[in-house]
Amino acid sequence: MFKHLYRSLPMLAAYGLLSVFLYSVVMFNVSNDTKMLFDWAQIHTAGFVVLIGGCSLILWALTFYLLLQFNQIERIQGSQWYAIFTAIVFSIAVAAVSAMVFVIYHIDIHNPGKTIEWMQVYPERYLFTVFLLSLLTLAIIMLVGEAYLGAGITFVLYFILALVNYYKKIFRNEPLFPNDFIQASQLKEVIPMIKDSISIPIVIGVIGSIVVLIALWFFLPKIKIRWFLRIIMILPLIFLMKSFLFFEHSFAQKYYDQYAALMPWNQQNNYYYNGPVIGMISNVKTDVLQEPDDYSQEVMAKVAKRIQSKEEKTQESKAEVKPNVVFVMNETFWDPTKLNVTFSEDPMKNTRELQKKYPSGWSLSPSFGGETANVEFEALTSYSLSFFNPGGLPYQHVLSKKEYPSFVSYLEKQGYATTAMHPNSGMLYMRQNVYPNLGFDQVKFIDQMKHTQKDNKEFVSDEAVVDEVLDTLRQSKKPAFVHAVTIANHLPYSADKYNGQETIKVTGKGLSPEMQKEIEIYAEGIKRSDAALKRLNDEIQKLDEPTIVVFWGDHLPALGQNLQAYKETGFGNEKTQQTSQKFYETPLLFLSNYDTKIDKNLGTMSPIYIAPTLAQSLGYKSNLFYDQLNQMKTEVPAFRSNMYIDSKGKLVDDPAALSKKAAKDLQDYHEVEFDTLSGKQYETHKLYK
Secondary structure, three states, rough: OHHHHHHHHHHHHHHHHHHHHHHHHHHHHHOOOOOHHHHHHHHHHHHHHHHHHHHHHHHHHHHHHHHHHHOOHHHHOOHHHHHHHHHHHHHHHHHHHHHHHHHHHHHOOOOOOHHHHHHOOOOOOHHHHHHHHHHHHHHHHHOOEEHHHHHHHHHHHHHHHHHHHHHHHHHHHHOOOOOHHHHHHHHHHHHHHHHHHHHHHHHHHHHHHHHHHHHHHHHOOEEEEOOOHHHHHHHHHHHHHHHHHOOOOOHHHHHHHHHOOOOHHHHHHHHHHHHHHHHHHHHHHHHOOOOOOOOOHHHHHHHHHHHHHOOOOOOOOOOOOOOOOOOEEOOOOOOHHHHHOEEEOOOHHHHHHHHHHHHHHEEEOOOOOHHHHHHHHHHOOOOOOOHHHOOHHHHHHHHHHOOOOOHHHHHHHOOEEEEEEEEOOOOOHHHHHHHHHHOOOOOEEOOOOOOOOEOOOOEEOOOHHHHHHHHHHOOOOOEEEOOOOOOOOOOOOOOOOOOOOOOOEEOOOOOOOOHHHHHHHHHHHHHHHHHHHHHHHHHHHOOOOEEEEEEEOOOOOOOHHHHHHHHOOOOOOOHHHHHHHHHHEEEEEEEEEEOOOOOEEEEEOOOHHHHHHHHHHOOOOOOOHHHHHHHHHHHHHHHHEOEEEEEOOOOOOOOOOOOHHHHHHHHHHHHHHHHHOOOOOOOOHHHHO
16 A cells, blocks of 8 residues: 555645646636735745645545545556656656755745745746756656656755855855856865855755665655656657757747846846746857857958057067066955954055055956956966856866967967966866966976975965975076966865964954954965065065066955855945956056066056066067057956956946947957967967967
8 A cells, every 4th residue: 555655646746736736827817917826825825835735635635545446556557657647747846846946045045035026026937947947857867767766866966056056156146157067076176165154964964865765765666667768758858958958049049038038248137037047058058258240260360460550569688587477376365454344453564565666556357256267367368258158167168178379388489497386286177287288398286396384274375385486486497487376365264274373353343253253364364475475575586587476366255155244344245246346356566676667557457468568578579469468458458247447447347338449459359369269260370470
């Protein structure tokens, strides 16, 4: 009897879905308002549960009784039609629950009522999400071949994706993109950074539930689907999934036009108004970069000709000794005194003194709270992340596959020895492949570095990186280019990061104890980076060889969940984080032991301009690409996605609002970037010659 009851659960699920459908039809006919479907259920939650549950149980019990009376239970439950029926019902049920889970974790896990409100306003988008998830669920069940197991695996998969999207959103204020999945192999590097925010009881509960369900499935009867039926089912499912995943220019596009409102220009709104599932699918792209509308060999020839007409006739340097060049991209180096709180001491007092003495300004980062490699990409290649599709990762998707021209290869042609160093694993962002492809002669990760001392619980200190940089410069027999990426200030900013040795205290009105401590820990890291920078500059001044150091922060820190520290200190919120340049500006300095002839006031500039600025300062013969950038910098000194600073320092959100010359320069630049990184490289050789 128990075996039959267990195998009849799909009937109960089917009656549950049928009851919800009938309830919706009746309520809609009575009120002619879809919002009433949710209003009544929300206000009378207990009554709704009793109504749906009661109807489902009565119909299920009656059906089960009649099948027993007529001795049909074994015949029906043993048929393959029943197995297919079970797979379809479970697919819809799992999809319906999972669609709600996705929205709950995306909007507000602490207030599920907001999800109900979202479903009230956008019922068609919720149902469309259910349909999309049903296709994938049914396909997985067909691949697994057993209904209960396939449905269970799929639900766990959806739950994990909802969690990952949740954590990315609270730490980075951006949703999960399909291209992020390429970093799945690097989870062991990421988990320690967010471990303090992971709920141990929830993890134990999830693991325990999975173990119990697996045990139950192992001992209880199965509903298996024969292989030939699975093949018959999977073929049209693959076609439908392909059509709805890559919907552009397919029959499925009309359904997205009708049941969604895609907003690729604003991913925050795209994910909120369409739900995270449709948001993710809308970003499934076969191309990582945005292709210009008019890209062709003829267009690239015209672009190259325009750039060539503006060529700067830079002469070869006559210096007997070519200056060493050092990049130090410091993890989350930013000025915390910009927060409206009081510090017991200035955490970056040395940096301020250096800013007065040397060329300095602000770097407009393409990232916030993470994705260090994207900033690194801009500085080394002088190409902008702005033209990548959302979630596109230049290191993993492009530079890890083959060699590309860069500032590294440019200096190598000038006779430089080139070294990249990062005191962490080379697997993160696939740097072990990317650095050689950019032209570095020598690559040092944590296992190859001599100096790996720590001054905190987690990561190698900035002082150790300074020692490694200085050793490399002193040992090089040729002029050296050293690119160093630090990690000491990486999150988490846990209370015990410095084992109680932190020295800075923070006070502020309305500041929670948790955020007060987190800001103090972050400020302590900045103080130590500030001291390391001073020592680096002091040592540079003692070198016999001319040396220039470019130092900048990669991005602002993620302080608290959902920008909590920024909100509490009045710095900004989720909306201003998307539109204000102050969320992306980090200190930028050009230190040297000789006169570089670089303007003292750099203003705000994008990392893409660092290399051409240096090339111009060093006096080496430039290439057309760097000439183009030095020209463009006068019109658009800084830009990132939906954020452009013009020659007068005014911020606009659309390139159309710039001068005609600036807009044309950006258009040509986009053509060059696509041609080099993703196109046919029609003019790459000429531009880098």
